[in-house]
Amino acid sequence: SQQGEEDPQALSIQEGENATMNCSYKTSINNLQWYRQNSGRGLVHLILIRSNEREKHSGRLRVTLDTSKKSSSLLITASRAADTASYFCATDPGSYKIIFGKGTRLHILP
Amino acid sequence: DTAVSQTPKYLVTQMGNDKSIKCEQNLGHDTMYWYKQDSKKFLKIMFSYNNKELIINETVPNRFSPKSPDKAHLNLHINSLELGDSAVYFCASGGGVTPEAFFGQGTRLTVV
Structure with a gap:
């Protein structure tokens, strides 16, 4: 059974901009x-x-979690070309x- | 040292054949997984093992048979391969104090 759903499915931004991806479960x-x-x-x-x-931070990453809404977001600040990739949220129900x-397929434009 | 290694990386075979994919982890994790990623990049769990015991079998056809000879190995054997089995199969390990999963590089299986 599928648990998480990311939004958007694809995202293209300019290098240096911030990228935000959302996940609902x-x-x-x-x-x-x-x-x-x-x-x-x-x-x-x-x-x-x-x-x-x-909320949690790691370098240029910031993650939030709202358990009441069953949602999370991933923010990548000051994006770089090397950030081009697919990003997946994953839940651990234990x-x-x-x-x-x-x-979410993220594409960083030069 | 590769943490989670799976072999082979590529596998091309004909319909009806039987094939195996091997996976080994040197991280000392208790839990190992097999995932299938289809052409749309959808990653679906197939099996999970904890300390060599099968925990999860996510409605996978019984043509797929995982085998865990010890905690560090989880192999996947597939009988009577079908076209729809074509996908990338990932092995992963995790568990205990490290709930996150560590993935192998994947095995791209193509059934022709």
Whole structure:
């Protein structure tokens, strides 16, 4: 069963701008995670936010979590060409599975 | 040292054949997963194992049989391959104090 849904499906922005991606999910979670996938590669974990946290930062990444709305957002500030990738949110409901959304394809324009 | 390694990276085979994909992790994780990513990049969990025991089987056809000989290995055997099995298969590990998943580089399976 699909848990997370990212929005938008695709996003193109100019280098240097900020990119915001949203994720909605359906059931209760232990934590929510964001991953990046470069073309033809495996997924790389970016950041994890626990269900009792509201905001978390890591470098140019900022993640928020609103458990009442079952939603999360990922903000990438001062985007770079190397940020071009697909970004997935993933929920951990605590039953030995991590469920991924459909992803947002981010394209940074030079 | 590759944390999660899977072989082969590419696999092209004919319909009806049987094939295996191997996965090994050297991270000491208790949990291992198999995911299938289709052409639309939709990533779907297939199986999860914890300490060699099957935990999750997400309505995967029984032509797919995972095998975990030990905590560090989770192999995927596929019988009677069909065209619809063409996809990229990812192995991952995680669990315990590291709830995030670490992925292998993927195996692109093409059934012709």
